[in-house]
Amino acid sequence: MRIELERRPEVSRLYSILSPFIALALTIFFGGIMFLLLGKDPVSALYSFFIEPLMEVWSLHELAIKAAPLILIAVGLSVCYRSNNWNIGAEGQFIMGAIAGSILPVVFYEWHSPLVLPLMMLLGMLGGALFAGIPAFLKAHLNTNEILSSLMLVYVAQLFLDWLVRGPWRNPGGMNFPETRTFDPITILPEMITSGRAHWGFGFAIIAAVLIWFMMRYTLKGFEITVLGQSERAGRFAGFSSRKMIWFSMLLSGALAGLAGIAEVSGAIQQLRPVISPGYGFTAIIVAFLGRLNPLGIVVAGLVLALTYLGGEAVQVSLQISDKPIKVFQGMLLFFVLSCDTLIHYKIRMMWFDLSDKPVGEVR
Amino acid sequence: MGIFEAILLTVITAATPLVLAALGELVTERSGVLNLGVEGMMVMGAACAFIATQQTGSPYIGILAGIASGAVFSLLFGFLTLTLVANQVATGLALTILGLGVSGMIGEAYVGQSGIKLPQIVFPILSDIPFIGPLLFRQDLIFYLSIALVIGVQWFLFRSRAGLKLRSVGDSHSSAHALGINVIRTRYLAVMFGGGCAGLAGAQLSLVYTPQWVENMSAGRGWIALALVVFASWRPWRVVIGGYLFGAVSISQLYAQAFGVGIPSQFLSALPYLATIVVLILISHNRRMTLINTPASLGKPFVPDR
Numbered sequence: 001m002r003i004e005l006e007r008r009p010e011v012s013r014l015y016s017i018l019s020p021f022i023a024l025a026l027t028i029f030f031g032g033i034m035f036l037l038l039g040k041d042p043v044s045a046l047y048s049f050f051i052e053p054l055m056e057v058w059s060l061h062e063l064a065i066k067a068a069p070l071i072l073i074a075v076g077l078s079v080c081y082r083s084n085n086w087n088i089g090a091e092g093q094f095i096m097g098a099i100a101g102s103i104l105p106v107v108f109y110e111w112h113s114p115l116v117l118p119l120m121m122l123l124g125m126l127g128g129a130l131f132a133g134i135p136a137f138l139k140a141h142l143n144t145n146e147i148l149s150s151l152m153l154v155y156v157a158q159l160f161l162d163w164l165v166r167g168p169w170r171n172p173g174g175m176n177f178p179e180t181r182t183f184d185p186i187t188i189l190p191e192m193i194t195s196g197r198a199h200w201g202f203g204f205a206i207i208a209a210v211l212i213w214f215m216m217r218y219t220l221k222g223f224e225i226t227v228l229g230q231s232e233r234a235g236r237f238a239g240f241s242s243r244k245m246i247w248f249s250m251l252l253s254g255a256l257a258g259l260a261g262i263a264e265v266s267g268a269i270q271q272l273r274p275v276i277s278p279g280y281g282f283t284a285i286i287v288a289f290l291g292r293l294n295p296l297g298i299v300v301a302g303l304v305l306a307l308t309y310l311g312g313e314a315v316q317v318s319l320q321i322s323d324k325p326i327k328v329f330q331g332m333l334l335f336f337v338l339s340c341d342t343l344i345h346y347k348i349r350m351m352w353f354d355l356s357d358k359p360v361g362e363v364r
Numbered sequence: 365m366g367i368f369e370a371i372l373l374t375v376i377t378a379a380t381p382l383v384l385a386a387l388g389e390l391v392t393e394r395s396g397v398l399n400l401g402v403e404g405m406m407v408m409g410a411a412c413a414f415i416a417t418q419q420t421g422s423p424y425i426g427i428l429a430g431i432a433s434g435a436v437f438s439l440l441f442g443f444l445t446l447t448l449v450a451n452q453v454a455t456g457l458a459l460t461i462l463g464l465g466v467s468g469m470i471g472e473a474y475v476g477q478s479g480i481k482l483p484q485i486v487f488p489i490l491s492d493i494p495f496i497g498p499l500l501f502r503q504d505l506i507f508y509l510s511i512a513l514v515i516g517v518q519w520f521l522f523r524s525r526a527g528l529k530l531r532s533v534g535d536s537h538s539s540a541h542a543l544g545i546n547v548i549r550t551r552y553l554a555v556m557f558g559g560g561c562a563g564l565a566g567a568q569l570s571l572v573y574t575p576q577w578v579e580n581m582s583a584g585r586g587w588i589a590l591a592l593v594v595f596a597s598w599r600p601w602r603v604v605i606g607g608y609l610f611g612a613v614s615i616s617q618l619y620a621q622a623f624g625v626g627i628p629s630q631f632l633s634a635l636p637y638l639a640t641i642v643v644l645i646l647i648s649h650n651r652r653m654t655l656i657n658t659p660a661s662l663g664k665p666f667v668p669d670r
Contacts, residue, residue, distance in 0.1 A: 003447050005667055086453050138641070142649045147400065147453065148591045149644060152637040155584055163630035285457055324469035331462025335444065338455050342448040346667075 005346040015343040020290055020297070022343075023336035024304070031329055040319050048318045049311030049329075059310060061196030065268050066309050068201035069094065069260035069277070071302035073284035075205070075212050076253030078293040082216070083229040083249045089135065089150030090257040091281025092157035093128040097258020098265040099161060100127020102272050105187035106169050106180045116187050120262055128258015129251045131157065136250035140243045146250070154281070162274045169272065180272040189267035199267030201260070206299065208256055213295035225249065257281065278309065279327075286334040292341075305330065371615065372499055377573055379611025380510050381406070381565035385589035386596065386603045387513055388561020393593055394521060395554035396534035396661035400456025401441050403586025404463020405559050409434040409566025411467035414479055414577040417570075423482045427506065427567050434563020435556045437463060442555040446548050449665040460586070468579045479575035482506065506568045513561070518600040530554060534659035537666040547666050562586065584637065591640045595647050597657040606643075613639045 028050070032042035053059045073090045080087040101124030104116050134153060138144035162178075171181040189199040216222035228235035228245045235242060265276060287305050291298030312326030342348065385402050392399050412433035417426030441459045444450040482504040491501040521527040533540045533550045541547050569581055588610060596602035617632040648654050 005447075005449065007667070088457060138645060142645050143651050143654060144641070144644045144648050145591075145594065148587060148594070149641050151587050152584075152591075152640050155637040156634045159630040159634045163628050166630075167628060282457075282461060285454075286461070289454055322469075322472055324465065324472055327461065327465025328469055329465075331458060331465045334454070334458040334461060335440070338450040338458060339444055339448050342450060346449070348448075 002351040004349045004351055006349065007346055012344050019340035019343055020292060020337060023333060023340045026336040027329065027333045030332055034325065034328060038321060045315055045319055048314045050307060052314050053307060053310035058196050061198040062310055063303060063306050064198035064202040066306035067302040068205045069264050069280040070284050070287045070305050071205035071299055072208055072260035073257045073281060074287035074291060074298045074302060075209050075295050076256035077284055077288040078295060078298060079212060079225060080249045080253045081288060082293050083225045083245050085246055085249045086147045087132060087150050087250055087253050088147055088285060089154050090253065090284055091277060091279065092154035093131045093254040093257035094261040094277055094281045095157040095161050096131035097124040097128035098261030098272065098276055099164065100124055100258065101262030102265060105183040109181060109184060112184065112186050120187060120266060121259060124258045124262025125255040128261060129255040132250045132254020136247050140246040165272050165274055178274050182271045183266060187266060188270055189263055201263035201267045204259060204263060209295040209299050216295065283330055286330055289334060290337050369495065369498060375608065375611045375615050376507065378614050379608045380507050381568045381573065381585055382589055382592060382610055383604055383607035384510050384565035384568065385562045385586060386592035386607060387517055387600060388558035389589055390593050390596065390598055390600060390603060391517060392554045392558035393662055394534045394598060394659055395530050395551045396537055396659050396664065397445065397551050397555055398452045398456065398663040399441055399555060399558055400453060400590065401459025401463065402562050402589050403582055404460035405434040405437050405562035406566040406586045407467045407580065407582040408437045408463045409563030410570040410581055411471040411577060413567035414570040415470065415474060417480050418474060418477060423480050423571050426571055430563045430567025431560045434566065435560040438555050438559020442552050446551050449667055452663050464580060471577045471579065474577045477576065479570065481575040482571045504572055506564065506572060514600050514604055534661055537661045541668060588636065588640050591644055595643050598659065610636060
């Protein structure tokens with residue numbers, strides 16, 4: 001058997017919309033097989049993974065809490081990836097944003113003012129942007145591969161946070177636990193609606209997604225991002241600077257990841273701990289691709305991936321299995337998303353028998 | 365055995381997985397494919413090697429399982445990027461995410477079990493040479509394999525016809541295709557070689573470095589291996605130099621922690637990652653040199669026209 005690709009004359013509109021759904025269906029199918037191999041009833045496992053979390057008001061709030069950082073980060077990453085800047089260190093920028101924003105409630109905890117909360121959010125964005133500025137500077141001016149430098153900085157950020165909460169920022173009245181003092185109520189991001197826990201982080205995510213969608217679709221900047229991403233050479237002829245684009249996309253995605261970090265810490269955790277993220281920065285990469293790098297698609301994709309976190313927790317309780325299937329689900333999903341995207345640009349032909357008499361590479 | 369010898373021995377143990385994984389990735393990249401999934405293949409290798417060893421009692425079967433799992437796992441990447449021409453960067457990331465997930469799941473039952481350490485193979489006479497003997501001739505099979513592979517890859521790439529073909533595929537896939545070289549098949553084989561090496565590197569972690577299974581036990585070594593390939597400017601013997609330098613950095617921070625240097629341990633643990641960035645800067649700031657060394661088709665998809 002052989003698989004042959006034939007380039008479509010134009011991009012298939014049908015499959016651009018359909019491909020994420022095919023990927024989801026395949027993931028659910030193979031997820032069922034995985035549960036079967038684990039010796040669990042696949043139907044009830046999939047039910048508690050994907051449906052149960054949607055049935056209760058409180059768990060819908062949890063969904064919004066988990067989706068908020070994923071959407072915020074992924075929207076920023078979509079700008080990076082569209083402009084061909086491979087920032088994969090959002091996890092580190094998330095952590096540094098959380099740390100920068102926490103300076104006020106942890107170090108200046110005696111300062112009570114309505115200004116504190118907005119300042120925290122700004123500091124969070126600043127922290128994330130500055131941390132993303134390192135790989136941006138290295139790529140724009142020293143030609144260093146941003147994939148590797150941004151990823152290495154994730155480990156550095158994790159260790160820095162670990163040092164802070166065990167060292168200088170440890171809660172003096174906290175029985176030596178590695179955590180900071182809990183935030184003052186005035187520094188806590190308020191809930192969006194009164195029916196549950198979901199905080200304004202989700203609101204930020206929706207606002208960011210709409211703004212970036214508008215920028216990509218209706219502004220010159222959006223056009224510049226697309227052109228430089230598809231062909232740097234064409235962009236140069238149009239007078240766009242790829243160096244400035246590196247700075248713009250990395251700082252933007254860093255700021256959004258930083259905002260996600262401080263919103264998560266201030267809204268959900270309400271103190272700093274050695275680990276503040278279950279890998280949001282990496283899962284957001286999957287969100288960005290599942291949303292086809294389109295900010296509005298990313299909102300939907302963020303909710304889907306947030307569901308895998310909740311579903312993972314649900315099956316832990318209902319089926320007595322570990323949280324490990326979450327990562328497998330997420331990894332499979334990205335795989336299927338990437339393979340289904342092929343359908344957009346190519347027709348796929350299965351050649352069960354090799355009937356072609358043309359030798360390979362024959363000139364037409 | 366003197367303290368200096370002891371330190372060098374630990375450096376060798378820390379460097380071997382880096383050398384192996386980087387060497388495999390070097391061959392993959394020489395064929396024009398950028399596989400960012402080294403971390404995922406490595407951790408799969410570590411998990412499968414450990415599980416196979418626990419099941420059979422033989423670490424040698426463990427080694428085979430490690431290599432096989434890395435190679436099979438890399439086929440997923442190959443299918444997506446070579447057959448379905450998916451984006452190589454994104455697919456590599458997917459491989460890493462999936463590898464960390466699957467290894468965590470299959471290895472869960474083995475957490476906390478004490479493993480079987482790969483035995484040393486002692487060369488008679490040679491191992492009695494003072495200093496060099498214990499360092500080089502009283503090692504385990506994976507160390508010997510790493511040395512043999514460096515020599516083998518150097519010979520293969522620059523002295524054999526198949527190696528020349530592989531490099532031509534990496535430098536200009538259209539020209540290679542026009543000359544009748546099967547680009548896709550060459551790249552599949554190169555990807556699988558890279559996967560096998562990463563799996564072997566993983567087996568070293570769970571059979572030699574720390575004979576047990578811990579989730580995420582590769583701890584970023586796959587990414588450091590990717591940086592090493594750039595550092596080595598795609599030359600096998602420079603991978604050895606780079607690998608041993610990085611091994612020395614990661615060991616030095618352990619010793620600094622043990623001797624209680626007045627620096628917080630977290631800063632010392634960050635050293636290998638910071639060193640990677642510094643090295644990348646030093647190597648790549650010269651744009652022209654980078655351009656000359658990098659395989660020209662690296663990361664570019666190839667669809668044979670027919």
